[in-house]
Amino acid sequence: MNDLTETHSAAWENDEVRVDVLFSAAGVATNIAMVSKFSGSILLADVGDGTLRDLLSQGSLDFVNELNLIIITHGHFDHMGGLYSLLGFLRMLKRSTPLDILIPKGCKEVSSTIRTFKDSYCDTLPFQIRVQEMGHGSEFHTDFFHVRSLEVEHYGLENAAGDDVLMPALGYRVSIGESVIAFTGDSRMCPVIEEVVKGADLALIEATEGTSVEAGKVHLTDDEAKQLGFLAKNHLLIHRIPKIES
Numbered sequence: 001m002n003d004l005t006e007t008h009s010a011a012w013e014n015d016e017v018r019v020d021v022l023f024s025a026a027g028v029a030t031n032i033a034m035v036s037k038f039s040g041s042i043l044l045a046d047v048g049d050g051t052l053r054d055l056l057s058q059g060s061l062d063f064v065n066e067l068n069l070i071i072i073t074h075g076h077f078d079h080m081g082g083l084y085s086l087l088g089f090l091r092m093l094k095r096s097t098p099l100d101i102l103i104p105k106g107c108k109e110v111s112s113t114i115r116t117f118k119d120s121y122c123d124t125l126p127f128q129i130r131v132q133e134m135g136h137g138s139e140f141h142t143d144f145f146h147v148r149s150l151e152v153e154h155y156g157l158e159n160a161a162g163d164d165v166l167m168p169a170l171g172y173r174v175s176i177g178e179s180v181i182a183f184t185g186d187s188r189m190c191p192v193i194e195e196v197v198k199g200a201d202l203a204l205i206e207a208t209e210g211t212s213v214e215a216g217k218v219h220l221t222d223d224e225a226k227q228l229g230f231l232a233k234n235h236l237l238i239h240r241i242p243k244i245e246s
């Protein structure tokens with residue numbers, strides 16, 4: 001049996017923040033936790049399938065109350081498919097403090113998932129879910145995390161006409177104390193992507209594709225991702241295509 005978790009997880013830390021890439025594989029899930037060392041507060045960056053399982057694997061239920069903010073880069077299933085389960089678990093354990101969720105403006109996949117959840121449990125939801133639509137240059141601040149979003153270029157290929165359609169997609173820069181963590185989300189190479197990663201203490205860069213030009217239309221190629229990585233102080237390449245041995 002292949003252990004995908006072993007090959008698709010990573011961690012990084014400095015004095016102010018710990019970043020756990022709990023899991024990141026293209027077409028499966030990207031689940032990232034940033035933990036403030038000042039407060040223990042947690043920011044989740046993308047919540048693909050298995051986010052709840054990955055959090056529980058950390059061996060603590062602290063996240064039920066320490067989860068401060070969720071930021072979502074775009075509506076592809078591998079970046080938001082675990083949201084419903086996570087919200088259900090927080091409800092089951094009676095979280096009481098509000099939860100803020102940042103999504104790209106017009107991201108129907110996430111807004112409709114949250115709406116369905118709220119409609120299903122409108123009388124029995126012990127915590128408030130607050131959705132904030134973000135655009136290019138939007139900022140959002142909590143007591144623990146300062147977030148800036150930038151619009152990046154990512155194509156959704158799953159449409160009937162087969163045309164290339166840009167979907168609402170964001171990269172994020174998250175400040176914790178003096179530290180800046182950058183997350184590209186899914187993006188092809190575009191001028192904004194450099195702005196996302198430039199000077200960050202850590203850049204999380206998706207590097208889904210090999211080297212073909214065609215592939216680079218949707219995602220970053222390996223070479224592009226590595227070049228971008230050098231604009232940050234440190235970088236991790238994530239969102240690799242899982243190798244399945246039959």
Ligand SMILES: [Zn+2]
Pocket residue numbers: 074076154186
């Ligand atoms: Zn995507």
